[in-house]
Amino acid sequence: MSRFPDTEDTVEYGQLKKAYEELKKLTLEKCPECGQVRFRDLFDGAASAIAVLDSLGNVLCINNAFRDLSGYASSEIIGQPLCQIVTKSGDTEGREFLENIFSTPDLRSNLSMPIVDRHQEQHYVDLSIANVDIGSGQRNSICIFSDVTSERENEMRREELIEELMEAKELQEDNSARLTMLLHELDEKNLELETEVAERKKAEALLRESEERFKNLSITDQLTGLFNRRHMVDVAEREVSVSNKMNSPLSFILMDIDDFKVYNDTYGHAAGDVVLARVGRIIRETVRDTDLAFRYGGEEFLIVLPVTDGPTAMQLAEEIRKAVSRERYYPAGNGVVQKTMSIGVAQYLIGEPLEKVLKRADDNMYKSKIRGKNKVYFSCETGDSQFG
Incomplete structure (x- = not known):
C-alpha cells in the first residue's frame, strides 16, 4: 500500500480544483437557467466514486458510484468522518494518515491504498485528493476513488503464476507437461490483462469527455449560449492583468434590454426567454473571434474586448443595437413587438481596478437610458460620444 502523497502540480489536480469550484457554484446558485440539474446528473453519473468533505474531513456529499463502492446510503454517512468510514475500526494508523491529509492546506495527493465497505470487505483504490481553500478560512476536500481491486487481484494472480513458473523450471523433465500448462495459463491471463487495460483506457476517454461537458456546462448560460457571470469575473480579471502588463487597450x-420587466409582466416569462435567447444569438453572431460575451445577469449582457479602444468598441456596440432593434417578436398572437437595448461603452484606463471600469460602463448605459433608450453611449477622459 502506498500512502505517500504526490505534491507535484499535475493536470489532474487542476481538473479536480476546477471541478470543485464549479461544484460549489452550481450547488449554491438556484437560477433555473444555470444548468444545476444537468450538473447533478453528471456528478451522480460519474464513473469514479466522488466524496466532498468539509475542513474537518466530514462528508458533505457523495455520488452514486461512491454509494455503490462503499455500500452506504447518503443519509448514513453525511456529516461523518470519511477516514472512519473507509478504514477498519482498528486501523488507527490509516485513520490518522487520512486525517493529516484532509487537514493540510492546499495539499493534493495521489494514493494507492485499500479501503473497506460497510461489510468490512476490502477494496483496492487509486485515490486522488485535493484540499481547496473556499474563503473565510474554510477549506473543503474533493476525493475521487477509482476501484482497482480487479487489477490488483489480477496482478497478484499473475505474480503467483510467475512464481509457479519459476518453481516449475526447477522440476525435473517429467513435469514439463505442467510447465506447458502454466505457460498457457499465463498467456491467457496476459490476454485478459491487456483486454482490461484497453477497456480501462476506453472508460478513461469517456470520463475525459464527460469532464469536458461538465466544464462547458459550468461556464455557459444555457438560455443564451453565452458565458455566465462567474466565468466573466475570471476572464475580465485576466484581461485587465494583460492590459496592464502589455499597456494594450x-x-x-454593457447592455440592457429596454423595458424588459414590462415585457415579461405583459407577455409572460416564456416570451421573455425568447427575447433573451434571440439577443444572445445576435451577440454571438456579431462579436469578433477575439471578443468574449457574457450574460451579466437578468436582461443585462457584457462583452470584453481585448486589444480594442473605446471608439472601436462603440462601433461594435452600435452594430448590436441596430441588429436587436430589427428583430420582430410575436408573443402569444398579440401582434408584432420590437425590443431595443441601451448600451454603455467604457475603455479601461491602465492601473485602475476592474470594478471602476465596470462602474463607468454601467453609468454610460444609464445615460443611454435617460437620453431616450435604444442608444449607445461612450465616455472617456477625452470626451463623450453617442450613437442612436
Missing part, C-alpha cells in the same frame, strides 16, 4: 460593452 481594453474595452467593455
